[in-house]
Amino acid sequence: MQAIDKLKAIPFVQKYRYGIILLSAMSFLGPLAFLPQLTGNSDLCGQLCMRRFYLYFPGMTFADLWTHISVAYIGVIAFMLIMLTTFFFGRIWCSFLCPVGGLAELGSRMLNDRWKIEFRSLPQVQIRYGYFGIYLVLMPMLGISACTLCNFITIPRLIEALSGEYRGVVYVLSSVGLVNLGLLFILGFFASKGRAYCQFLCPIGAADGLMNRFGARFGFTHHIRVAKERCTGCNVCARACMCGAIKMVDKVATVEQLSCMSCHDCVDVCDWNAIEWTTASRNKEPKRIKKGVEIFPEPTWASLNIMPTPMPQRNGIVGKVHVGRLVNGLIVSFVIAFVATTSAIHYFSL
Numbered sequence: 001m002q003a004i005d006k007l008k009a010i011p012f013v014q015k016y017r018y019g020i021i022l023l024s025a026m027s028f029l030g031p032l033a034f035l036p037q038l039t040g041n042s043d044l045c046g047q048l049c050m051r052r053f054y055l056y057f058p059g060m061t062f063a064d065l066w067t068h069i070s071v072a073y074i075g076v077i078a079f080m081l082i083m084l085t086t087f088f089f090g091r092i093w094c095s096f097l098c099p100v101g102g103l104a105e106l107g108s109r110m111l112n113d114r115w116k117i118e119f120r121s122l123p124q125v126q127i128r129y130g131y132f133g134i135y136l137v138l139m140p141m142l143g144i145s146a147c148t149l150c151n152f153i154t155i156p157r158l159i160e161a162l163s164g165e166y167r168g169v170v171y172v173l174s175s176v177g178l179v180n181l182g183l184l185f186i187l188g189f190f191a192s193k194g195r196a197y198c199q200f201l202c203p204i205g206a207a208d209g210l211m212n213r214f215g216a217r218f219g220f221t222h223h224i225r226v227a228k229e230r231c232t233g234c235n236v237c238a239r240a241c242m243c244g245a246i247k248m249v250d251k252v253a254t255v256e257q258l259s260c261m262s263c264h265d266c267v268d269v270c271d272w273n274a275i276e277w278t279t280a281s282r283n284k285e286p287k288r289i290k291k292g293v294e295i296f297p298e299p300t301w302a303s304l305n306i307m308p309t310p311m312p313q314r315n316g317i318v319g320k321v322h323v324g325r326l327v328n329g330l331i332v333s334f335v336i337a338f339v340a341t342t343s344a345i346h347y348f349s350l
């Protein structure tokens with residue numbers, strides 16, 4: 001009875017989302033995996049791989065990049081479609097469709113909270129983009145294959161193993177399989193809300209987060225936006241957010257668009273109708289002005305991003321250094337310097 005009551009209490013959009021994730025898992029992953037089979041594949045690798053074509057190798061030319069693209073051309077098309085939908089509608093792929101992140105989340109939601117580890121308060125943007133830089137440049141340089149740490153193969157192989165397929169059993173008993181399973185359990189099933197792998201280690205999620213933040217800058221796109229004038233700063237949405245993307249800034253909910261997955265959970269729990277998946281308000285004209293106060297007929301939906309807190313004023317100079325931005329800047333500088341140096345070494349040694 002308790003389980004039925006819990007199911008009934010799930011908001012409609014979330015029930016719908018979980019249903020789509022299950023359908024997607026049945027369509028993409030074994031033993032049915034009928035979508036990959038339409039392209040002659042049995043899993044998400046090969047032509048369907050979305051995780052490798054953009055890796056950087058020293059001395060890489062456009063011809064090499066083109067070769068990578070043509071090997072995984074369906075994955076490249078899928079990746080581009082994901083980016084396009086994210087620009088206009090937010091991260092629909094990650095929250096509603098991806099069977100890999102979705103199954104980890106569903107597994108975690110079925111476990112009792114006392115077994116779970118809380119990762120959402122970690123500096124996820126720094127960890128994610130630090131690892132993304134290493135994944136794009138350093139790992140290929142060191143000859144570490146992108147397949148070594150890949151959740152897009154772990155879950156399909158785990159399902160194969162559970163359904164008794166030899167290939168899946170061999171994978172889960174191998175050292176690579178055991179490491180990946182460990183990551184899946186710790187950062188997936190046993191992580192609070194199940195999305196820690198997505199937030200820290202998935203390269204598709206990292207690229208998608210950048211696109212989400214870019215798209216949210218445009219008022220005509222659908223993203224999670226906050227109506228400042230309605231928000232009470234009650235923090236309920238931040239506690240519900242599976243990605244740890246919401247923080248209170250000056251008692252107003254503020255969404256980190258680099259982390260938000262547009263899952264709608266925050267919208268469902270806000271009693272004040274202060275957060276919404278929407279375009280920015282088009283009605284900029286006040287309905288009327290009373291005693292000098294502009295009264296709007298509808299809230300002004302704004303994409304509020306977490307901004308650095310300015311450091312206290314010292315000797316008349318306002319310090320603007322923020323640790324997060326500093327770390328991001330160092331990571332980006334490191335990656336650019338690394339790419340430039342290795343390319344130059346490769347070019348001059350030819």
Ligand code: SF4
Pocket residue numbers: 044045046049050051052146147150151152153
């Ligand atoms: S294991 Fe992962 S990175 Fe390797 S081909 Fe498959 S999907 Fe791509």
Ligand code: SF4
Pocket residue numbers: 093094095098099100101102151197198199202203204205206
């Ligand atoms: S971040 Fe990666 S694993 Fe997670 S939902 Fe998105 S694509 Fe899937």
Ligand code: SF4
Pocket residue numbers: 226230231232233234235236237238252253269270271272273274275
């Ligand atoms: S958006 Fe809603 S739930 Fe979140 S802090 Fe504001 S009022 Fe509370």
Ligand code: SF4
Pocket residue numbers: 224240241242243244245246255259260261262263264265266267
């Ligand atoms: S901010 Fe809202 S929509 Fe975005 S991930 Fe968090 S709960 Fe989901």
